[in-house]
Amino acid sequence: MKTNLLLRVGSLFLLFVIIAVTLWQSRYVEVAAVIRTIDAFGLWAWLVFMLIYAVGTVFFFPGSILTLAGGAMFGPILGTFIKLTGATLGAVLSFLVARYFASNWVEQKTDGRLKQLKEGVEKEGWRFVAFVRLVPLFPFNLLNYALGVTRIRFIDYLLATYLFMLPGAIAYTYMGYAGRAAVTGTEDMIQKGLLALALLAAVIFLPRMIGRFRQG
Numbered sequence: 079m080k081t082n083l084l085l086r087v088g089s090l091f092l093l094f095v096i097i098a099v100t101l102w103q104s105r106y107v108e109v110a111a112v113i114r115t116i117d118a119f120g121l122w123a124w125l126v127f128m129l130i131y132a133v134g135t136v137f138f139f140p141g142s143i144l145t146l147a148g149g150a151m152f153g154p155i156l157g158t159f160i161k162l163t164g165a166t167l168g169a170v171l172s173f174l175v176a177r178y179f180a181s182n183w184v185e186q187k188t189d190g191r192l193k194q195l196k197e198g199v200e201k202e203g204w205r206f207v208a209f210v211r212l213v214p215l216f217p218f219n220l221l222n223y224a225l226g227v228t229r230i231r232f233i234d235y236l237l238a239t240y241l242f243m244l245p246g247a248i249a250y251t252y253m254g255y256a257g258r259a260a261v262t263g264t265e266d267m268i269q270k271g272l273l274a275l276a277l278l279a280a281v282i283f284l285p286r287m288i289g290r291f292r293q294g
Contacts (some may be wrong), residue, residue: 135168149254176226
């Protein structure tokens with residue numbers, strides 16, 4: 079009995095630590111503040127959230143805080159769809175800006191890493207885009223711009239971005255959902271917390287598995 083209680087308390091503690099670290103990395107913006115602001119739009123809250131995520135991606139706003147808020151507001155399924163669509167819209171806008179208007183600026187910002195991206199796209203095409211979406215070798219917001227100055231086809235970039243950002247979107251959106259369940263004290267908050275940790279662990283270990291697969 080005591081062991082089960084300690085396990086539950088420990089799981090909740092780990093969940094709160096993960097959320098706290100994510101918030102700290104997000105420049106101290108509070109999830110609650112984001113939720114209050116977007117909730118004020120009522121039935122249009124989902125669209126406002128999606129547009130904010132898209133614009134925030136273009137202007138290098140850390141997406142983790144919005145992802146957690148999306149999970150808390152819209153739940154794990156709808157929240158994932160809204161977050162993923164907003165992030166993809168932002169990634170597409172950044173890609174187009176780089177391709178048609180700001181290639182020189184992107185080359186300055188990416189230093190020597192742009193060569194690596196170009197070589198990867200030349201060799202593997204959309205598969206390379208899929209890989210860098212799953213494995214965070216480059217900062218997400220900057221990566222969107224950098225891929226815009228490669229020779230990747232737009233449709234390949236769009237599909238690979240949307241599909242292969244899905245695992246991370248599911249994990250972090252569910253974290254926001256589980257976090258709200260913990261705050262409100264729902265009966266199944268322990269199960270939700272454990273599932274959130276499991277999803278996060280899967281996303282963390284996924285890059286290693288993919289790296290071994292590519293090497294093999």
